Amino acid sequence: MNNQDVLDKQQIRDYLKDLPHWREVPGSIAAVFQAKTSAAAIELVNEIASAAELDQHHPDVDWRYNKVFVTTTSHDAGGAVTTRDIALASKISERAQALGVAAHPELIAVVEVCIDSDDPQKIAPQWAAGLGYRVMDDGSLVDPDRRLPAIWFQETASPNPNRFHLDVWKPYSESSRVLEKLREQEAALDDQQAPSFVVATDRQGNRFCICTERER
Structure with a gap:
């Protein structure tokens, strides 16, 4: 396997066994990653930039005070995970450990906006035009700079009266904490599709899904 190869779900899962962060x-x-100070967090950002330049493979990095949020994908492979991402992730973890910066996987989360529609192709270009988003091969819409939430369209012959919902992606290892908090708040939970996703409905009928990487 060369470093251009796209990894399937099982391969990603196998590689991540050796990347606990x-x-x-x-x-x-x-x-x-969460450092003790903002200065230490910036030092980690600099180390990530150095590793990225060496590999000529650049992750998305978001610095928030003493926290550093890192996401890596291979844009030239259509936004998929390749062995280049695995290699870069390993180097980033090594540099974080060398700096004494702790990883906090429980803080990982991704939010997507989902729209029910009986004809997604009819409305997707309008949303793309309004937001300046790029239309992906699967019909979803993505911010070119990957700062704003992605949008995808759930095709259905009979859209729900409330056509919007959020997909909140959490690592499976952390999802039980979120679901427990929802139970404490007495949200209605439909877990028929768990662990792939659990549909939560609030007291006013608004829905959002807690999604994980399992069984996708």
């Missing part, structure tokens, strides 16, 4: 999220792998 990282989790699979839609189309990428992600980690969150």
